[in-house]
Amino acid sequence: MPAVLTPRARHVALAAACGAAGTAAWAAIEPPLARRLGHGYSDVRLLGRFAAGERLWRPAGVAIHLSNGAAFGAALALTGATTPRRAVALVAAETLATWPLMAVADRIHPDRRSGRLPRLLTSRSVMVHEAITHALFAAVMAALFALIGRGPRR
Numbered sequence: 001m002p003a004v005l006t007p008r009a010r011h012v013a014l015a016a017a018c019g020a021a022g023t024a025a026w027a028a029i030e031p032p033l034a035r036r037l038g039h040g041y042s043d044v045r046l047l048g049r050f051a052a053g054e055r056l057w058r059p060a061g062v063a064i065h066l067s068n069g070a071a072f073g074a075a076l077a078l079t080g081a082t083t084p085r086r087a088v089a090l091v092a093a094e095t096l097a098t099w100p101l102m103a104v105a106d107r108i109h110p111d112r113r114s115g116r117l118p119r120l121l122t123s124r125s126v127m128v129h130e131a132i133t134h135a136l137f138a139a140v141m142a143a144l145f146a147l148i149g150r151g152p153r154r
């Protein structure tokens with residue numbers, strides 16, 4: 001007999017899927033955005049190089065990034081913050097709250113130690129990159145959730 005999700009579990013699962021989709025949009029826009037901003041920074045690479053070597057950073061980074069997006073979407077659903085305005089506000093707050101962690105990345109990340117990346121904590125172009133990608137993530141996640149999260153009820 002198939003398992004049936006409760007309405008709350010369905011709500012959280014949909015929000016998690018929307019969060020993963022928002023993160024996929026973020027990952028897709030990163031390469032052209034980084035080129036436009038004149039740096040080689042990528043959240044996917046940042047996460048992937050922490051978790052895996054030079055050869056496997058991309059699949060590791062994508063998996064971690066999508067998982068983070070899904071977890072964020074689920075957390076927003078659990079707190080009731082799935083409206084576009086609330087999602088954007090909480091994503092902006094998360095961006096600002098976690099920005100000091102760039103100091104840790106500056107000290108220990110392999111791409112920083114090798115000189116592949118500039119200093120992250122004080123880079124205006126990386127901060128602009130983060131603001132744009134986080135806003136895109138929030139907008140896609142909230143828009144998708146608005147479309148499918150309020151779909152037909154049974």
